[in-house]
């Protein structure tokens with residue numbers, strides 16, 4: 001195949017020539033000594049963007065979440081989280097293995113929880129129970145189809161957390177997407193969490209890199225555990241430079257990905273047996289069900305692959321498509337045509 005149209009994830013993007021140039025020209029130093037100027041400015045920049053005191057650059061979104069959970073908790077603590085969230089489902093059981101915490105999972109509406117649900121899950125002060133310590137939220141919500149957390153709901157949950165002496169971590173791997181759609185700055189979202197993880201390697205198109213933000217004391221703890229987890233990197237300004245470039249050039253253009261996702265959803269809605277709600281497509285993720293098409297998700301994925309289009313089978317009957325920097329409006333039209341042919 002000459003060129004795949006890769007809709008499996010927004011993690012598949014390749015750095016643009018201009019991004020590569022910025023990487024090649026980056027000023028670097030040994031970041032384990034805190035001497036990489038490009039990393040230092042990126043950390044300061046992202047902390048400021050999120051309205052938090054400090055930030056730390058880490059290799060992945062998974063490490064960012066795991067470090068935050070580790071730094072907020074003690075073994076045996078309980079973490080309230082949505083049942084389809086990333087840390088619970090897609091981080092290899094890391095929180096149990098690395099932090100010794102257990103999750104109290106709640107089912108949200110496309111990943112979004114209400115403060116009242118969270119309140120009910122908080123354990124009473126009784127020695128029989130684990131200690132509820134942390135609440136984790138995800139914005140946008142991946143498995144929820146890129147759903148945006150309404151900021152009022154985040155604020156309500158945060159206020160509840162504070163009234164009960166609990167902490168809130170926000171997995172903001174795709175917070176940039178939420179921000180451009182809702183017209184709410186990352187800074188405004190950031191005020192409703194004690195810590196935030198953000199990714200540069202999803203919609204923003206950097207090859208690697210995430211950051212954890214929070215108070216200075218918290219980030220100092222995260223730093224210690226980053227060393228312990230083997231996440232201290234050396235002349236990593238080469239990668240941080242891609243992050244700076246992405247923040248400069250790739251945020252506003254996310255709107256294009258969102259338009260493409262909506263177009264895909266509307267196209268798919270016309271197809272026999274496909275169950276999808278285009279109204280639910282708020283950002284760059286499209287999830288649909290194929291149980292009425294006579295095909296399983298992996299059969300559809302195989303058939304689409306033959307047409308040069310890569311899609312992600314999420315379980316037996318669900319498919320996920322993600323739009324990003326490396327798919328154009330034309331690619332989307334081609335994908336819709338291919339779906340039409342395959343689904344009949």
Ligand code: TLP
Pocket residue numbers: 008009010011059060061062063065086090138140141142171173174199201210
């Ligand atoms: N998500 C990946 C897969 O792991 C599912 C994807 O293709 O969407 N938080 C959220 C909300 C995420 O979607 C992801 C990646 C992460 C954290 C982890 O980031 P990485 O892959 O950098 O460890």
